[in-house]
Structures are given as C-alpha cells and as structure tokens.
Amino acid sequence: MKGTVHGAARRSVDEGWDAMADAELARRIAAARGGDAGGAETELCRRLAPRVRLYGLRHLRDRHAAADLVQQVVLMTLERLRDGRLREAERLGSFVLGMCRMVIMDMRRTQRRRERLLETFPDDVPSADPAAAPRLDHARVEDCLRILPERERSVLVLTFYDDRPARDVATDLGLTEGNVRVIRHRALQRLRRCVEGAGGDA
Amino acid sequence: MTSVQCATPIDSAVLLAWWLGELDGAAADELETHLLECSACARRLEGIVEVGTAIKGCFARGATAAVLSASFVSRLAAAGMRVREYRVPCNGTVQCTLAPDDDLTVAHLQAALGGVERLDVVHLRPGHADERLEDVPFDPRAGEVVVAPHTQALRNSGDHITRMRLIDAGASPRVIGEYEFVHSAWRQA
Numbered sequence: 001m002k003g004t005v006h007g008a009a010r011r012s013v014d015e016g017w018d019a020m021a022d023a024e025l026a027r028r029i030a031a032a033r034g035g036d037a038g039g040a041e042t043e044l045c046r047r048l049a050p051r052v053r054l055y056g057l058r059h060l061r062d063r064h065a066a067a068d069l070v071q072q073v074v075l076m077t078l079e080r081l082r083d084g085r086l087r088e089a090e091r092l093g094s095f096v097l098g099m100c101r102m103v104i105m106d107m108r109r110t111q112r113r114r115e116r117l118l119e120t121f122p123d124d125v126p127s128a129d130p131a132a133a134p135r136l137d138h139a140r141v142e143d144c145l146r147i148l149p150e151r152e153r154s155v156l157v158l159t160f161y162d163d164r165p166a167r168d169v170a171t172d173l174g175l176t177e178g179n180v181r182v183i184r185h186r187a188l189q190r191l192r193r194c195v196e197g198a199g200g201d202a
Numbered sequence: 203m204t205s206v207q208c209a210t211p212i213d214s215a216v217l218l219a220w221w222l223g224e225l226d227g228a229a230a231d232e233l234e235t236h237l238l239e240c241s242a243c244a245r246r247l248e249g250i251v252e253v254g255t256a257i258k259g260c261f262a263r264g265a266t267a268a269v270l271s272a273s274f275v276s277r278l279a280a281a282g283m284r285v286r287e288y289r290v291p292c293n294g295t296v297q298c299t300l301a302p303d304d305d306l307t308v309a310h311l312q313a314a315l316g317g318v319e320r321l322d323v324v325h326l327r328p329g330h331a332d333e334r335l336e337d338v339p340f341d342p343r344a345g346e347v348v349v350a351p352h353t354q355a356l357r358n359s360g361d362h363i364t365r366m367r368l369i370d371a372g373a374s375p376r377v378i379g380e381y382e383f384v385h386s387a388w389r390q391a
Contacts, residue, residue: 022239051237051244057251058221093239097231100238141256142265150269150323150335157261157268160254162277165222172271174341185215192253 023089029081144194152187208242264353292379315342
C-alpha cells in the first residue's frame with residue numbers, strides 16, 4: 001500500500017475517487033498487476049478498513065482482534081487482486097467476506113492455543129484492553145439517557161451492556177421479544193436525536 | 203458501490219439486529235456482504251455502535267439509574283463488577299452504604315406483583331422533589347423489582363434516609379409497598 005490513509009482521504013477528494021465504484025478500483029488494481037495502480041490501492045484500503053473492522057468487532061467483540069483482522073484481510077485482498085485471483089470485480093464484497101471468515105477461523109484457532117498457553121503460564125501475557133478514545137460527547141449521552149422513559153433506559157442498558165439480543169432482554173424484563181425491539185428502536189432514535197442536539201429533551 | 207452513496211440503504215433496526223446477533227443464515231450473509239461493500243451503511247452502523255458503547259460506559263461508571271433484572275445483576279457480578287445488593291421486604295427498612303470499591307449498588311424491592319399490569323416507582327428523597335419512574339419494566343413472576351440508583355450521586359451523598367414506593371398504576375391505582383433506605387456514608391472501620 002502506498003501513502004497514508006490521511007493522504008488517501010485528501011487525494012480521494014482531489015481525484016474524484018469517491019464517485020468510483022469498488023469494482024472499478026478492484027479492476028484497476030488487477031490491471032496494474034502489482035505495478036502502480038494510480039492510487040486505487042490506497043483508496044480501496046481506505047474504504048475496506050472501517051467495514052472489515054465492524055465485521056471483526058461484531059464477530060470477535062475485541063478491538064485489538066478486529067484491528068488484526070483489518071490488517072490481514074486488507075493485505076490479503078490486495079495480494080489476491082494484484083495476482084488477478086478475483087474473476088468478477090462486482091463480487092468484491094463476497095470475496096472479502098470469504099477472507100474475513102477464513103481469517104477469523106484462523107484467529108479463533110490461535111486464540112484457543114493462546115488460552116491453553118495462558119492456563120500454563122498465566123502471568124506471562126498481558127491482558128489489558130485499553131478503552132478506545134471516545135468520539136461522542138459522553139456527558140451529553142448521560143444527560144439524554146437520564147431523561148429517557150424508564151422502560152426505554154432499561155432496555156438500552158440491558159441491550160448494550162454486553163450486546164444482548166432482544167430475546168435475552170425480553171426474558172430478563174418480562175417483556176415480549178417484539179416489544180423489546182420496538183422499545184429499543186424508539187429509544188435509540190430518541191437518544192440519538194437528543195445527543196445530536198435536535199431538541200432539549202429525549 | 204462507491205465510497206459515499208448507497209443505492210439500497212439498510213434500515214438501522216436491521217443493522218442493529220445483525221450487530222446483536224439476531225440475524226442468521228441467509229439474512230446475515232446478505233447483510234455482511236452489503237456491509238463489506240458499503241461505506242455509507244457501515245458508517246451508520248458505526249454511529250449506532252458508538253452510542254451503545256457510550257450507554258455501556260455510562261452505566262459502568264454508575265452515572266445513570268436504571269431498573270434492571272436479577273439475572274442481569276448476577277451476570278454483572280459474575281463478570282467481575284462489584285455489586286452491593288440489598289433485598290428489602292415489602293414495607294421494610296434496610297441499613298445501607300456504598301464502599302469506595304463498589305461499582306454498583308442495587309435494591310431488590312420484594313413485592314407480590316401478580317395481576318399488576320403497569321408499575322410505577324416513586325423515589326422520595328429529603329430536600330428533593332419526588333421522582334416518579336413511570337411504567338417500569340418488571341416480571342410479575344420475579345416477585346421483586348430491581349432498582350439500581352445513580353451510584354455516583356449516592357457516593358457523593360452523606361447520611362440520609364430515602365424511600366421508594368411501588369405503585370400499581372393500572373385501572374385501580376394502589377400502593378403495593380414502601381421501602382426505606384437508611385443510608386450511611388462509608389466510614390473506614
């Protein structure tokens with residue numbers, strides 16, 4: 001990959017990359033066959049990284065593991081594109097999904113090995129998981145959460161404390177699954193409106 | 203798909219359902235493929251996840267009160283959170299405090315809730331207006347309502363007495379029970 005992500009964002013605007021489809025970027029990279037693809041590699045990396053990170057967070061529930069996934073999947077994608085191993089550029093999403101799944105399976109195998117090692121040598125591996133830098137105004141979230149109706153606040157806390165599905169929250173609170181989904185959706189909309197400052201109340 | 207546009211944006215409720223593991227099979231596959239192709243939908247989901255993370259942080263810091271459930275509280279304790287729990291019989295009194303290393307304090311308000319369709323909790327605090335929590339979630343079979351007060355506020359308060367009142371707020375409103383908390387600020391032994 002050439003250049004930085006920050007530099008890529010600027011070039012993205014300068015050179016009109018935003019309007020270019022992923023498939024076109026993939027075709028340019030494949031056509032360059034490892035040579036200069038005119039910034040297409042950097043632009044594709046810029047796009048894929050946050051998407052793969054989300055996928056990783058959803059399946060691994062760990063920021064560091066998700067960051068590892070991004071690195072591996074993005075590199076593998078570029079290598080395979082340069083080698084011309086993607087036949088249909090329009091199917092880039094499925095292609096990346098396949099790699100995400102493969103890498104995650106491999107990471108889980110490694111994790112199991114690591115857990116076995118930890119059982120044997122518990123003090124040798126640091127386990128700290130530092131908090132991500134907050135981007136939201138958390139004081140504002142606190143204020144908005146406080147003025148939500150009680151039922152909505154309960155559903156949001158039970159949902160997001162450890163990312164539990166509606167079925168589990170419903171069992172906890174004596175509600176129906178459908179009811180939890182409705183309350184959750186309404187509560188999130190109300191909270192986001194409040195946090196974004198569209199009106200003083202939640 | 204381009205960097206900024208999405209021709210077939212996914213509904214936020216569906217994005218969240220995927221995040222919480224509620225989609226399976228073909229629906230999950232389809233959504234995952236879409237998310238790996240679409241920066242616009244990925245960004246919207248990131249926004250939702252960010253709000254969820256903030257909610258979690260808020261609760262973990264004791265910066266919000268909430269009505270919970272006994273099983274949720276058990277999971278918190280099992281995960282290592284230091285939870286101070288008080289079980290208060292209907293119309294009973296409890297001596298309570300909050301230690302510096304407690305992460306959360308929880309009151310189990312015991313009550314017969316059979317037949318109750320809507321429940322309000324009124325919090326009566328000296329020097330403050332009564333606070334009425336309307337239509338709180340509860341499981342009538344549980345025989346209790348689990349309330350976590352605002353831990354940070356409690357930590358900063360001195361000795362005081364507060365009361366909570368459970369009210370059947372259905373067609374024929376009635377007081378179900380009252381619970382007294384004699385709170386002592388933490389004193390080193």
